[in-house]
Amino acid sequence: MVICALHDELLRDAHDFGGPDLVADIHHEARTWVDEAHPWDGTGDEPGDRHSAYLAVWWxxxxxxxxxxxxxxxxxxxxxxxPIGPVRCPDGHTFGPRRVLLGWIPCPCRGHHVWTCQAPTDDGLCGLQTVHPVPGPRCREVGIG
Ligand SMILES: [Zn+2]
Ligand SMILES: [Zn+2]
Structure with missing residues (x-):
């Protein structure tokens, strides 16, 4: 299997989230799927489809x-x-460097992480927020949610 930058990143995430067990588990699932979806007899260059299918499972x-x-x-x-954050805003903009603001709102429940989307849109910045944990009834009293 070719290792590319994307796979590198996914591997690192898998390792940090679940250690070698999770890495092995995803690898096994991805390989099984690739062999089913894009059988290859092992001769010549490995078809690119196999690599994309493998990465898709990882993703x-x-x-x-x-x-x-x-x-x-x-x-x-x-x-x-x-802290683990979402990878995109509710509108589907992908977060990346300078594409998201990370905030924290103190709250009686302890507090909430807030990710504010900075993706450029026609009229400025997207600005949609993802709040975690989702505010409960008592949080709303202090103006969140
Ligand atoms: Zn957005
Ligand atoms: Zn709260």
Missing amino acids: QRIDLERAERIGTLVQRGDGRWQ
Whole structure:
């Protein structure tokens, strides 16, 4: 299998989220799917379809794993703890460097992470917010939600 930058990133996420077990699990699922969807007899160059199909499985699994962990902290490979955030705003803009503002609203429940989308739109910036955890009835009293 060719290792590309995207796969590298997905691998790192899988490792940080679930350790070697999760990496092995996703790898197994992706390989099984690739062999079913794009059988290859092993001769010549490996068809590019196989690589994209392999990555697609990785992408979906990491997306799910990440969604389950939004607002929690994971320890990254370099030892830093980092809050897991969403990868896109409710409108579908993909977050990236300088494309999202990370905030924190103190609240009687403890507090909420807030991600504000900075994607450029026709009339400025998107500005849609993702709040985690989702505010409960008592949070609304202090103006969140
Ligand atoms: Zn947006
Ligand atoms: Zn709250």
